[in-house]
Amino acid sequence: MGTALTRSAGLTDVGLKREGNEDSLSVDESLNLYIVADGMGGHLAGEVASRTAVDLINKSYRKWKGSETPEEEIFGCPDTSLSRSGNYILSSILLANKVIYEMATEHKKYKGMGTTVAVLAVMPGLIISANAGDSPIYMIRNGRIEKISKDHNFVAEQVEMGLMTEEEAAESPMKHVLTKNLGSYEELNPDIFEIVPAKNDRFVLCSDGLTDLVTDDEILQMVEEVQDPEVLCRNFIDMALKRGGHDNTTVVTVSLSDTGKPKTGPMKKMGALLTDISTVMQKRSKKNRR
């Protein structure tokens, strides 16, 4: 099923200033599930947190989605504003948070570890974007770029409350201070969005190692210039390195090759039209009888 839906690639780079790479990613075309996680915490703990998040989210989503598990049977309390698949994503993130939180509280070496997570799930007729932290997800459609994730950091919250302007936020030293992540609190309220896909939609998931150095407009331009997902990832990483590579940089790019909508052939359309006409006729005749 998934093979024709998307073309994708993912790449991560330690950068030029950091010793280890605390980012993790998952590109799973069989599930059409894409994840970027940016871990934090010393002595490999950040890497453990991001890897655990990516693996657990993939595993739980695969399990639930594969068997179309009823919402009551998945982890946590289902959110009625979401589709069933949306709840699979939500629950998989909540479960990963719980596990990382417990690891961080029970093991001294993992104390204080945490991770951001950006998740994109593609299926016929539906795109789900979910995140906690400041690893963004972009959608490029009809020559426009739109962030379909929410940044959970101190300055973004200040901007939303009107206490800080966008310009002040860009300059603020507090822009890396997260207000949400996996691992720091028992409770987590990730943001989830559901969107209907359109033909030729393209998506970029990344860690802030990229967005600190490359603007949204530049991302748009780079996406428009290159069709091949792998080349595009390489271009993004090269750009981050060229501009100093101060942090780990991870990019996942996804192109929809098909919106995955069930095809409606001309005959089927004709059939639908005939049904319409016949129902209208029936209604009319009913009216006439009255």
Place this chain on the structure above:
Amino acid sequence: MEKLVLTFNKQIIKKYSFDKDNLTIGRKPENDVQIDNLAVSGHHARIDRTGTEFMLTDLQSTNGTFVNHKQIVSHTLKHGDNIQIGKHVLLFLASEKKETGVGEPVKEPDLDKTMILDTAKQRELLAKQAKPGAPPPAAATSEKIGVLSALGGSDLGEIELTKKLTRIGKADTSEIRLSGIMMAATAATISKRPSGYTIAFTGGRTKLKVNGQVVQDSMPLKDFDTIEIGSHKFQFYQKEPK
């Protein structure tokens, strides 16, 4: 010499040196450290030199004085203590000579590195500081709910957009089911995105118009936009959640 650094939102506003034996902090201009903010009492706190030490005392201020997130009445200051007064933070820096790490400059936090903000604590502090009538702290920014109000004698009435994604059309799976000879299975969708509600045309045979203009892909919705889907007409607005 010992120093106090006044910061707001981690931005340094002013530095003060202890060139005398006591220093007063408050909103009124006669204070040594004047903080012009309503969350700060006229005479909020003071710091006194007691031999080699410095004693911080809260002057029964309305909103209290906090050191490293704990409310204090009096407190002997240590190097690196954060004194929170209202939304301002005063950083206490001991004389460099007395420092154990001789002459070592004060380490600034590596703000380039991702950190986690202890929001629960911060919000608790903010909540304590909130004055009656002041805007509520961060957590309370409630999200509005979109509503489609059917126009033109339709019996659909007011439809709340309670889902992240609302499909509109004839299909049984639609959140909003519409009838009509030319109605597509899914004619349009409204999704709640980070930027707000967005309506999208799904490419079927049913025309989508917003404020009389045909929509070919998608557009953000504003309060009181009129939406036409085939022969159905709605007005969009957002209301506060109950």
